[in-house]
Amino acid sequence: xxxxxxxxxxxxxxxxxxxxxxxxxxxxxxxxxxxxxxxxxxxxxxxxxxxxxxxxxxxxxxxxxxxxxxxxxxxxxxxxxxxxxxxxxxxxxxxxxxxxxxxxxxxxxxxxxxxxxxxxxxxxxxxxxxxxxxxxxxxxxxxxxxxxxxxxxxxxxxxxxxxxxxxxxxxxxxxxxxxxxxxxxxxxxx
Amino acid sequence: xxxxxxxxxxxxxxxxxxxxxxxxxxxxxxxxxxxxxxxxxxxxxxxxxxxxxxxxxxxxxxxxxxxxxxxxxxxxxxxxxxxxxxxxxxxxxxxxxxxxxxxxxxxxxxxxxxxxxxxxxxxxxxxxxxxxxxxxxxxxxxxxxxxxxxxxxxxxxxxxxxxxxxxxxxxxxxxxxxxxxxxxxxxxxxxxxxxxxxxxxxxxxxxxxxxxxxxxxxxxxxxxxxxxxxxxxxxxxxxxxxxxxxxxxxxxxxxxxxxxxxxxxxxxxxxxxxxxxxxxxxxxxxxxxxxxxxxxxxxxxxxxxxxxxxxxxxxxxxxxxxxxxxxxxxxxxxxxxxxxxxxxxxxxxxxxxxxxxxxxxxxxxxxxxxxxxxxxxxxxxxxxxxxxxxxxxxxxxxxxxxxxxxxxxxxxxxxxxxxxxxxxxxxxx
Numbered sequence: 001x002x003x004x005x006x007x008x009x010x011x012x013x014x015x016x017x018x019x020x021x022x023x024x025x026x027x028x029x030x031x032x033x034x035x036x037x038x039x040x041x042x043x044x045x046x047x048x049x050x051x052x053x054x055x056x057x058x059x060x061x062x063x064x065x066x067x068x069x070x071x072x073x074x075x076x077x078x079x080x081x082x083x084x085x086x087x088x089x090x091x092x093x094x095x096x097x098x099x100x101x102x103x104x105x106x107x108x109x110x111x112x113x114x115x116x117x118x119x120x121x122x123x124x125x126x127x128x129x130x131x132x133x134x135x136x137x138x139x140x141x142x143x144x145x146x147x148x149x150x151x152x153x154x155x156x157x158x159x160x161x162x163x164x165x166x167x168x169x170x171x172x173x174x175x176x177x178x179x180x181x182x183x184x185x186x187x188x189x190x
Numbered sequence: 191x192x193x194x195x196x197x198x199x200x201x202x203x204x205x206x207x208x209x210x211x212x213x214x215x216x217x218x219x220x221x222x223x224x225x226x227x228x229x230x231x232x233x234x235x236x237x238x239x240x241x242x243x244x245x246x247x248x249x250x251x252x253x254x255x256x257x258x259x260x261x262x263x264x265x266x267x268x269x270x271x272x273x274x275x276x277x278x279x280x281x282x283x284x285x286x287x288x289x290x291x292x293x294x295x296x297x298x299x300x301x302x303x304x305x306x307x308x309x310x311x312x313x314x315x316x317x318x319x320x321x322x323x324x325x326x327x328x329x330x331x332x333x334x335x336x337x338x339x340x341x342x343x344x345x346x347x348x349x350x351x352x353x354x355x356x357x358x359x360x361x362x363x364x365x366x367x368x369x370x371x372x373x374x375x376x377x378x379x380x381x382x383x384x385x386x387x388x389x390x391x392x393x394x395x396x397x398x399x400x401x402x403x404x405x406x407x408x409x410x411x412x413x414x415x416x417x418x419x420x421x422x423x424x425x426x427x428x429x430x431x432x433x434x435x436x437x438x439x440x441x442x443x444x445x446x447x448x449x450x451x452x453x454x455x456x457x458x459x460x461x462x463x464x465x466x467x468x469x470x471x472x473x474x475x476x477x478x479x480x481x482x483x484x485x486x487x488x489x490x491x492x493x494x495x496x497x498x499x500x501x502x503x504x505x506x507x508x509x510x511x512x513x514x515x516x517x518x519x520x521x522x523x524x525x526x527x528x529x530x531x532x533x534x535x536x537x538x539x540x541x542x543x544x545x546x547x548x549x550x551x552x553x554x555x556x557x558x559x560x561x562x563x564x565x566x567x568x569x570x571x572x573x574x575x576x577x578x579x580x581x582x583x584x585x586x587x588x589x590x591x592x593x594x595x596x597x598x599x600x601x602x603x604x605x606x607x608x609x610x611x612x613x614x615x616x617x618x619x
Binding site: 016019020023024027028031032035036040041042043045049052053056057093096097098099100101105106107108109118119121122123125126129141144145172175 | 198199201202203204205206207208209210211212213214216217218220221222224225487541542543545552553554555556557558559600
């Protein structure tokens with residue numbers, strides 16, 4: 001297995017072989033980030049590809065002095081590119097909420113990284129996140145999951161810090177409602 | 191409380207890290223193309239030059255191909271019928287007034303048989319297998335030639351001639367092909383059991399029905415019958431395009447869409463054609479929320495949400511199967527009516543919803559790329575006119591009406607469409 005350093009160097013030198021290895025290695029993780037922001041699976045796949053194109057075109061700007069931190073820095077860089085590309089698309093669509101179910105085929109039921117029960121819970125939680133209106137979804141994802149501060153979010157979304165905070169509050173309230181509804185449903189089934 | 195919030199955040203962080211998502215198929219090839227280094231200007235210039243040269247070469251090559259395809263096209267002759275089955279027999283001669291354009295009389299050119307104006311005699315001028323040939327039409331006093339593809343139906347010889355001669359009506363008979371069993375040049379010899387492919391012009395309506403009998407009333411001669419059956423074996427293909435206007439129930443028409451594709455047809459009767467094709471259609475339509483069925487996407491809707499109305503943009507592949515009937519033939523064209531059904535495959539649907547959620551009006555979008563289909567889902571009715579551009583090329587204009595038999599798309603909307611289809615058609619014999 002190639003080391004991240006070798007792959008990055010190969011990508012910087014423009015070797016298609018290393019670019020392909022890089023793409024194959026990080027595509028899955030990138031999709032998981034994008035799909036939290038973008039409602040439609042096919043659109044998410046396109047955004048991931050757009051993100052990688054941006055990455056390869058700007059790879060010369062990528063700097064990491066310390067080899068031990070390379071993987072961490074790289075992941076952060078990819079995450080930032082993917083999130084920005086996703087937000088660009090949502091902005092293009094005027095942050096209008098989406099409609100329609102999430103088809104079952106997008107879920108990897110054979111994923112062995114967690115127990116089946118856990119996987120189901122995670123899947124349901126992600127569906128809840130995706131059902132949030134786009135602005136709330138972006139703020140919730142950026143702050144709660146991706147660790148952005150409200151100042152950073154306000155800067156990226158071009159909104160006041162207060163708006164970012166209130167959006168997060170409303171998003172959390174909606175999530176709480178979803179969770180309560182889910183619990184009520186479970187109780188009814190029991 | 192703070193702990194609960196922290197727990198919730200942590201739960202979502204873990205979920206985001208580990209939720210089971212299909213990685214999908216990678217599209218490395220498309221990315222590789224997009225990130226390929228930009229070519230130098232001189233390379234681009236060279237490519238442009240090569241492209242121009244290739245285009246020129248293709249055009250030069252296309253010319254002989256076009257000539258081969260259209261060399262047999264004649265501007266006047268428009269109908270092609272196959273006469274076969276019963277033997278076409280030779281009438282030795284006729285009385286004046288006989289066979290005025292309702293039969294086929296072919297006979298060898300024999301000196302002495304020409305008895306002046308009383309006989310209309312037909313013999314071939316040039317005969318070549320597989321090609322349209324010219325027929326010489328002769329009367330006692332005047333000779334007229336029907337050139338290749340020319341029509342002389344019901345054409346009187348000459349206004350200056352006598353009244354009796356004026357009655358002589360020339361029947362155009364253009365030999366298209368002499369089948370086996372007939373000798374080649376120089377003489378046309380019609381033998382029992384043989385058949386002829388004859389191309390006739392359509393100016394004379396009677397000629398569409400060339401059939402039945404050619405009688406000889408010569409005393410003492412046995413009545414001879416010439417029967418020819420008409421079989422329409424024509425096949426055609428065409429390019430079709432035109433605007434498409436769609437609406438749902440009482441809502442008005444929205445922006446005009448487009449329909450374009452390929453059609454193909456085959457003759458199944460004297461004036462009947464079976465037609466099919468593949469039509470790519472883009473439709474725009476608005477509908478009320480009450481017409482939108484939630485059966486297919488109900489699970490994805492937020493509880494308590496009501497759709498007030500929506501605007502849709504859909505892309506279909508439509509496969510029509512219809513019967514065309516040529517109702518009225520004109521000099522250079524035909525009026526027809528067509529009816530049939532269509533199946534559709536929906537490749538993309540994009541809806542913009544106006545919804546009421548928690549008492550407030552909101553806008554929402556929905557994009558559906560999963561293929562949705564219906565067989566058959568649309569009834570088609572059309573009335574049109576087909577104009578002959580040349581012997582094998584035709585232009586068609588057809589206003590069409592498409593009535594839904596089933597609901598279309600994720601909301602099973604009853605989309606009614608109308609449009610004007612223009613087609614360029616190439617006929618094959």
